[in-house]
Amino acid sequence: MISFSSKDKFDSRNLTMLCDFYELTMANGYFKNGMKDTIAVFDLFFRRIPDGGGFALFCGLEQIIQYLENLKFSDEDISYLKKRKLFDPQFLDYLRTFRFECDVWSMTEGTPIFPGEPIVRVRGPIIQAQFIETMLLVTINHQSLIATKTNRIVRAAKGRSVFEFGSRRAQGYDAANYGARAAYIAGAASSANTWSDVHFGIPASGTMAHSWVQSFDTELDSFIAYAKTYPNDCTLLVDTYNTLKTGVPNAIKVAHEVLEPMGHRLQGVRLDSGDVAYLSKKVRKMLDDAGLDDCKIVISNSLDEFLIRSILSQGAQVNAFGVGENLITARSEAVFGGVYKLVATYDLDGNVIPKIKISDNFEKITTPSFKEVWRLFEKDDHHPLADVITLEHEVIPDDGPYEIFDPLDTTKRKVVTHYIAKKMLVPIYEKGTLVYQSPNLHQIRKECHKNVSELWEEMLRLDNPHQYYVDLSQELWDLKTNMLKELRTK
Amino acid sequence: MISFSSKDKFDSRNLTMLCDFYELTMANGYFKNGMKDTIAVFDLFFRRIPDGGGFALFCGLEQIIQYLENLKFSDEDISYLKKRKLFDPQFLDYLRTFRFECDVWSMTEGTPIFPGEPIVRVRGPIIQAQFIETMLLVTINHQSLIATKTNRIVRAAKGRSVFEFGSRRAQGYDAANYGARAAYIAGAASSANTWSDVHFGIPASGTMAHSWVQSFDTELDSFIAYAKTYPNDCTLLVDTYNTLKTGVPNAIKVAHEVLEPMGHRLQGVRLDSGDVAYLSKKVRKMLDDAGLDDCKIVISNSLDEFLIRSILSQGAQVNAFGVGENLITARSEAVFGGVYKLVATYDLDGNVIPKIKISDNFEKITTPSFKEVWRLFEKDDHHPLADVITLEHEVIPDDGPYEIFDPLDTTKRKVVTHYIAKKMLVPIYEKGTLVYQSPNLHQIRKECHKNVSELWEEMLRLDNPHQYYVDLSQELWDLKTNMLKELRTK
Incomplete structure (x- = not known):
């Protein structure tokens, strides 16, 4: 019933092996150590907005869906793995009949996103949830990078058209093609890349x-x-x-x-x-x-x-700008630093076991457990006020009063009222079944424009924008702090 | 008879439409203006070495060959073009039965390259030679960028292994896959990207x-x-x-x-x-x-x-380095600025008509005509002394004496002797027929290592390396100067 909005399919290429080799050694390790069915939760998040901007834009979900819909291990893949003489024959049999069984939640494309909050969440057998790490990251990191950069350029152009001209300087073919897609979502008016018109319907010009x-x-x-x-x-x-x-x-x-x-x-x-x-x-x-x-x-x-x-x-006196290499490579800061971290496993009774990764640098410590991301929108003009990360069972009621606080300085507190609270992660897969239909590209672009226009003007500045807060609920903050204390006193 | 050294084929994807739209509007324009068979010569060259390095490394030829071997316009491509209502039906018929007919010469992969010299040269019907611009540039720009960056990292590691760990932060799937290839050529010992092992035989580790x-x-x-x-x-x-x-x-x-x-x-x-x-x-x-x-x-x-x-x-105390995002995106300078410029056409009698593009910036002025690139190697230890660009008919004899001079300061002159002169551009296609067999990846890597080890140590420095000269022959310099004078006095 669910069909793709784009003609570009992953099935013409097999990208299953675009994985870090350790995902395979770990998978085989879990398999051999009786942990094949251990349920794990991974969060995909990023730590810093490129170019010191006020927000980033989430992009790439549609390609992740295409990847997951086509995820299988070919005979060639299996025979390669066999040759490596590291993998259990039963594990290879498991891969041969691999069927994706995870739950996936995600922000929608074109959504402004902020450091530290889960933008994709995956729950399922640890082998599977771990295995898809590289493809999820490379997809989101690339397209979100280009969308975020393009929107800066579009904002600078103050209503004039921005034509994406960068294919020839892109970092490879996909960077040209999916870069054109991300640029279009973020507000570019057209692309010089004809492929992006044939496959995505982005107006090609030149x-x-x-x-x-x-x-x-x-x-x-x-x-x-x-x-x-x-x-x-x-x-x-x-x-x-x-x-x-x-x-x-x-x-x-x-x-x-x-x-x-x-x-x-x-x-x-x-x-x-x-x-x-x-x-x-x-x-x-x-x-x-x-x-x-x-x-x-x-x-x-x-x-x-x-x-x-x-x-x-x-x-x-300019009506339109053609922008090439600086857009298509996000040259000023060419890396979007998304990471994918284990935040919980489940015990056999289905109870969550929160997991944390500690670090000497407080900002690199992960936030444990299965979590939700809420965005509080001002009721009248729909400006986002703040994002709040909560534990699964918590509910943020509309209108409040609800107290938010800065997780890096918990004495900075504020009671908010008169808002609409929206859960930002939407279901994409339920036990491996696709339950989400991507909007078409033009709708995504429109949605992105609307989302950005709702942000406070102070967040749109290119330099030193207003910082938007991503807070933790008191309960989540307590959990994190207690886990840290326990680990540090061990 | 000629077979590819890599299992990765372009034929699973149709990248024909990864072209700038203007290549199509120009092609149709040439077709309709009776210039379909005009023979043109294009040079692919770059203007600046990334990161202020002493040399860049040429990479990507094998993928260009794969692209050209599979270059065809599918029914989907043609029906897209038809829908645009810009193109002549006879032009679309021409594309339908398109057969690549150009001559192509290129440096070989893993060769140190320098600003201003042709690294790929294409001669053929102007429609065709122009059409392949974007794919040639994106391929060479991307892989040469990553190879050049990786070799800097490998040099800094002073004999310790460098593992390429960057897939998750690459700018798309091809950037991960072909980036791993370029990194391996330039000296990375392995890649975390399993795909690069399956398809290229690059040791995958993790x-x-x-x-x-x-x-x-x-x-x-x-x-x-x-x-x-x-x-x-x-x-x-x-x-x-x-x-x-x-x-x-x-x-x-x-x-x-x-x-x-x-x-x-x-x-x-x-x-x-x-x-x-x-x-x-x-x-x-x-x-x-x-x-x-x-x-x-x-x-x-x-x-x-x-x-x-x-x-x-x-x-x-380190035995090996794992290097990720800074390598796979060449983050410090994420663009390799290769360009593709018309340098000559031929008249109906087969005479070369040199072409020049002028600019207020002397370094942006193109060097006209069909040219050769020579590298002069010291006879004893095979250190390269200088590169010289000449007109087609000129021959630089071994041993000299041969006078070279700085094209930006023609009073800086030097007579060189006791050298071997090597033509650097080798034939890849003759009238559309492939006449070159790519070495396998491990041979390319070995050749690259040898080439870099022959460079003067002063060129290998990361900061302020010795500048290597790319000179013009006196005859070519005179031609360029006279064309400029004539255009400027018009």
């Missing part, structure tokens, strides 16, 4: 490279040929030789002498080098003076959110 | 995560279970609770009481947190005092070349 202009005898010839080929949608690249002396004058000539007689307007010009802030103003004036005030100016050339902000603050 | 230790009642229980399961190859993660107070003492206990009675030795311990420089010295002493001087110490935890250098300079 007109000409410098090589087009160079391959003709003159720049004017190249513009005329392009205009005649694409009179409906003609954007000309004007910086191959000299933007102001030849590029724009030739573009204007073509607008008047080729396009207008055919009943068309020049759609745009693109500047890809030089002092684009300065040039854009000159170009705007030249176009306006020629009666081409509807002709758009597109700028590209190693842009990022800071350059865009700087260019706009200089009064540049 | 033992346990903290979750293994946490999932047992006690750390000691978890070590005993692991040792009994893998007595042959037992490396224990000792930092889950307290490295010096419990982790190492428990590991020693297991070595003596579980492994030795079975006739095995404890292979290693891994430290993944804390002050690893300090801890490693303490751990070494504890192991030695327990008669475990053959037990190896593996360190991981956000390492890169600079941290490794610092750790070793503090006298850390």
